[in-house]
Amino acid sequence: DAGVIQSPRHEVTEMGQEVTLRCKPISGHDYLFWYRQTMMRGLELLIYFNNNVPIDDSGMPEDRFSAKMPNASFSTLKIQPSEPRDSAVYFCASSPSRGQGNWGSNQPQHFGDGTRLSIL
């Protein structure tokens, strides 16, 4: 059973460059989440999608950040231009929908192994 797949695992680039992080969710999962983990702020949700549609992007820090989900098996998080303060570990996660009649319960999110981004 393939889990959530993220690429690249590590990215080192210079300030001002465009960075694209990629995610393949678990097949059949309707929800996809992008998180960022830093020492200062911990694990914070940036944006999430349901059935490829962005639902909540209130966690996206600035207009330099954008995310897309062109189909059910692929999503990207782009930073343009990148800045040193964007250095962090970025995680993608996916989860299935709640089952019918299962209102109020939560399906655990499955995380990828993250992309460690360093902006010099």
Place this chain on the structure above:
Amino acid sequence: DQQVKQNSPSLSVQEGRISILNCDYTNSMFDYFLWYKKYPAEGPTFLISISSIKDKNEDGRFTVFLNKSAKHLSLHIVPSQPGDSAVYFCAAPSNFGNEKLTFGTGTRLTIIP
């Protein structure tokens, strides 16, 4: 405004003993709580959850306790094993649909052989 708080950044426990990790929350509307475990260079993995209608949920060596009046939950690991050394996050859904998770800052658990 941190709605889910883990006030202990680290904890060391002797192998075989009980590990107790704590989490406090501020929003009384939370109706579901989860614990995730994270090893270095890996993503968090789901460990155990509890609904607000319960005060205890057990899964093998792991038990989560919920005290709604105190807005406090705890994760007990008995007996602790070296493989339990990891960072543990508590989380709660912060929206009506329960998809949007708010995470605590994590507690690094070290099991001493």
